[in-house]
Structures are given as C-alpha cells and as structure tokens.
Amino acid sequence: xxxxxQSPRYKIIEKRQSVAFWCNPISGHATLxxxxxxxxxxxxxxxxxxxxxxxxxSQLPKDRFSAERLKGVDSTLKIQPAKLExxxxxxxxxxxxxxxxxxxxxxxxxxxxxx
Amino acid sequence: xxxxxxLGSHVSVSEGALVLLRCNxxxxxxxxxxxxxxxxxxxxxxxxxxxxxATLVKGINGFEAEFKKSETSFHLTKPSAHMxxxxxxxxxxxxxxxxxxIFGKGTTLSxxx
Numbered sequence: 057x058x059x060x061x062q063s064p065r066y067k068i069i070e071k072r073q074s075v076a077f078w079c080n081p082i083s084g085h086a087t088l089x090x091x092x093x094x095x096x097x098x099x100x101x102x103x104x105x106x107x108x109x110x111x112x113x114s115q116l117p118k119d120r121f122s123a124e125r126l127k128g129v130d131s132t133l134k135i136q137p138a139k140l141e142x143x144x145x146x147x148x149x150x151x152x153x154x155x156x157x158x159x160x161x162x163x164x165x166x167x168x169x170x171x
Numbered sequence: 172x173x174x175x176x177x178l179g180s181h182v183s184v185s186e187g188a189l190v191l192l193r194c195n196x197x198x199x200x201x202x203x204x205x206x207x208x209x210x211x212x213x214x215x216x217x218x219x220x221x222x223x224x225a226t227l228v229k230g231i232n233g234f235e236a237e238f239k240k241s242e243t244s245f246h247l248t249k250p251s252a253h254m255x256x257x258x259x260x261x262x263x264x265x266x267x268x269x270x271x272x273i274f275g276k277g278t279t280l281s282x283x284x
Binding site: 059060089091096097098099100101104111112147149159160162163164165 | 177180207212213214215216217220261263270271272273274275276277
C-alpha cells in the first residue's frame, strides 16, 4: 500500500515569509497528525485530526500556524509569518484509529530552513 | 501527564556488541509504549510496541524491549549490533486514550566495524 506522502521535501525561506506543507495519509486512515521535529529533539505534536475535525491543537502556535483537513483526507499545514525558530522537519503521520495502540505511519517529512 | 526520558543522547557500539538503549516513562494510567527508528532523511518506523500482556516484546530487525512497571522502564536491546542499525531511536508513550504519542528526545546509535 502507498505510504504517507508529504511535499515539499525541502523548503528554504526568509523570516516573515509564509510556507505551506501538504500531506496525503494512507488511504482509509481516519486520524492525521502533524509533528514538529527540531534538530536534536524528538517529534512534538502540533495538531491531531480525526477525519476533518480537530482532536488536539493545544501545542499549535495559532498566531502563526494553521492547519486544515477539509475533506477528511489530505491536509495542509501553513506557517505565516515564519520565524527563525520554525526551522525544523515537519512530519505528517496517520493511523487507522485513535484507540490506544494504534500504530502511527510517518511520511518522510518536510524540512524547513528559515533564514 | 505522560512523558518519556531517554538516557544518553548518543550510544556507540562495535559491530557484534550488545545494544542497550534506555527509556524511562511517567504515566498516570497504564502506559502503552513504543520504540520507533528513524534512518537519515526518512520518517519514523515502528520497531515494537507494548500494550498489555507479555512484558517482553519482540520487534523487527532482532530488537526487543522489556516493560518493567516497578522500574518504569522500557529499555530496547539487541544482542548483536549490525552496521545497518545505525540510526536514531525514539521511545514514545501513548497519552490518554485517543491522544497522540509523546516522544522522547531520541538516542543516536552509532555502530563501528
């Protein structure tokens, strides 16, 4: 089966510019996650969707980050305006269920460099 | 709240040596615990998971981990390291039911010949 697809793989922007990342989860996976992985740290959850509804966005910096999953399938994560500290890899993951022990399947990530 | 602590940001072993990566967790509810591996420029891949039942869990590529409630630990081991095991390893705990995984900071494993 096809895995989680993310694009672009790499993006370099100047601070205060905007950027958008796209994710297409595995077919049939109801739950979609965006994680931020800063160099040297573990992934940190930004937002979790169940179908097209938000389950958890408590760690999403809402003044600059936004995410949507309009039709309950693919998702877009936007940053506007970007700051230097947003340099990170943005990982998208999906799972069939939100019930405990549901395995997460990760995409290869989108690496953002903010200059 | 749930959290995990990975002891040692970098572990180096020789090929054929024992691999031991340490993870301690904190959880107010019975935890579900995971180990993920990340190869360079790739996404995370599940190595193994503990949910309920047998406390010794076997995963892919010869890795295993043991859940020890008394020590709040879930250490990852492999009897004999291979060069291809060089990667970053993340321990994770599942939060409250229906919530996302919480990851540790990761341990980079280097394997020398």
